[in-house]
Amino acid sequence: MSAEGAGPGLGLGLGSEPGPLCPEHGQDLSWFCGSERRPVCAACAGVGGRCQGHRICRAEERAEELRNKIVDQCERLQLQSAGISKYVAEVLPGKNQRAVSMASSARELVIQRLSLVRSLCESEEQRLLEQVHGEEERAHQSILTQRVHWAEALQKLDTIRNSLVDMLTHLDDLQLIQKEQEIFERTEEAEGILDPQESEKLNFNEKCTWSPLLTQLWATAVLGSLSGMEEVRIEEKTVSPSLQLSEDRRTLTFSAKKSKAFADGPERFDHWPNALAAASFQEGLHAWMVNVQNSCAYKVGVASSQLPRKGSGSDCRLGHNAYSWVFSRYDQEFRFSHNGQHEPLGLLQCPAQLGVLLDLQAQELLFFEPASGTVLYSHRASFPRPLFPVFAVAHQTISIIH
Numbered sequence: 573m574s575a576e577g578a579g580p581g582l583g584l585g586l587g588s589e590p591g592p593l594c595p596e597h598g599q600d601l602s603w604f605c606g607s608e609r610r611p612v613c614a615a616c617a618g619v620g621g622r623c624q625g626h627r628i629c630r631a632e633e634r635a636e637e638l639r640n641k642i643v644d645q646c647e648r649l650q651l652q653s654a655g656i657s658k659y660v661a662e663v664l665p666g667k668n669q670r671a672v673s674m675a676s677s678a679r680e681l682v683i684q685r686l687s688l689v690r691s692l693c694e695s696e697e698q699r700l701l702e703q704v705h706g707e708e709e710r711a712h713q714s715i716l717t718q719r720v721h722w723a724e725a726l727q728k729l730d731t732i733r734n735s736l737v738d739m740l741t742h743l744d745d746l747q748l749i750q751k752e753q754e755i756f757e758r759t760e761e762a763e764g765i766l767d768p769q770e771s772e773k774l775n776f777n778e779k780c781t782w783s784p785l786l787t788q789l790w791a792t793a794v795l796g797s798l799s800g801m802e803e804v805r806i807e808e809k810t811v812s813p814s815l816q817l818s819e820d821r822r823t824l825t826f827s828a829k830k831s832k833a834f835a836d837g838p839e840r841f842d843h844w845p846n847a848l849a850a851a852s853f854q855e856g857l858h859a860w861m862v863n864v865q866n867s868c869a870y871k872v873g874v875a876s877s878q879l880p881r882k883g884s885g886s887d888c889r890l891g892h893n894a895y896s897w898v899f900s901r902y903d904q905e906f907r908f909s910h911n912g913q914h915e916p917l918g919l920l921q922c923p924a925q926l927g928v929l930l931d932l933q934a935q936e937l938l939f940f941e942p943a944s945g946t947v948l949y950s951h952r953a954s955f956p957r958p959l960f961p962v963f964a965v966a967h968q969t970i971s972i973i974h
Contacts, residue, residue, distance in 0.1 A: 603630060604633070711774065728765065807848050824847055842882050844884070855957075869966040869967035870965045875897070893911060897951060904922075906919045935954060
């Protein structure tokens with residue numbers, strides 16, 4: 573819009589004091605420049621003015637536009653306030669009631685489930701204690717039966733011996749010869765009494781306490797109570813030339829070409845792709861985890877310090893000797909191996925991570941899946957001390973999880 577012939581400035585409201593003037597021309601600021609977004613005078617807005625060609629409108633039009641915007645904004649704020657008030661008055665009380673109701677249901681669910689778990693634990697405890705008591709009674713009765721049997725045997729042997737000694741002492745040659753048949757019968761009777769033999773029936777059978785439910789609950793409780801996993805790192809001196817060890821000593825990578833970077837030594841495995849951890853365990857409860865998702869051929873477990881390191885024989889191969897206990901995978905086959913005995917494990921899926929739990933007090937080694945807490949295998953044995961975490965990999969990499 574042109575500012576030519578514009579009348580007196582409208583920058584003054586009714587009954588108001590004169591407004592500010594243009595600092596350049598000394599005229600009323602009666603126009604509004606939309607490009608510079610500020611009030612200007614007629615000279616600025618007119619031909620040759622600094623705002624020529626800009627978006628120009630009268631100041632009262634711009635003010636009216638702003639008043640309309642303020643009115644619209646006030647209406648929106650009023651509607652927003654009404655909506656918030658309604659939300660506070662109607663929605664939040666309902667939310668609060670639902671929160672109280674759901675919290676009550678959640679408490680009941682927790683109590684119900686823990687009550688069921690507690691009841692199941694009590695029933696399992698009673699069942700196992702009854703089995704322990706029954707096994708104790710059986711062993712006790714077997715021992716008592718043996719006592720009676722051997723007491724009778726001792727008495728019979730004593731009677732036979734006294735009879736033979738009496739013959740030897742009191743009979744002359746002719747009488748002794750006449751008693752030959754009796755001597756033979758007594759001797760034969762004594763030979764029929766065999767020496768005591770070791771019998772498993774006289775031993776307490778620890779298997780009476782084995783329970784999949786108890787093992788699962790125990791493992792879950794132990795993993796939940798441990799402050800953290802063991803700080804396990806690989807001992808570089810033991811790493812096979814077929815493996816590459818990361819700088820942080822937690823990752824082993826298989827290489828078909830044997831490395832010459834490691835100097836040979838008495839601790840190093842020179843054939844099988846094995847490695848031992850740097851730290852060993854003498855007692856207590858220990859747990860560590862291994863990322864195995866990238867490997868289709870690995871072994872994880874524990875080994876004695878007596879495990880041989882040199883040669884390609886089974887005495888150095890994990891799980892094929894008396895010095896190692898391992899969980900292994902080869903392609904889609906999983907198994908637990910010790911001393912050449914291999915127990916297949918029917919896993920439905922390949923674990924991405926493998927956890928190892930070693931309880932030296934209870935003499936139990938347990939392998940579990942950390943994500944679900946599922947126990948994959950448990951093994952009890954009289955483990956030698958010390959025991960080292962042991963690893964083998966023949967495909968890609970495995971890593972100790974920190």
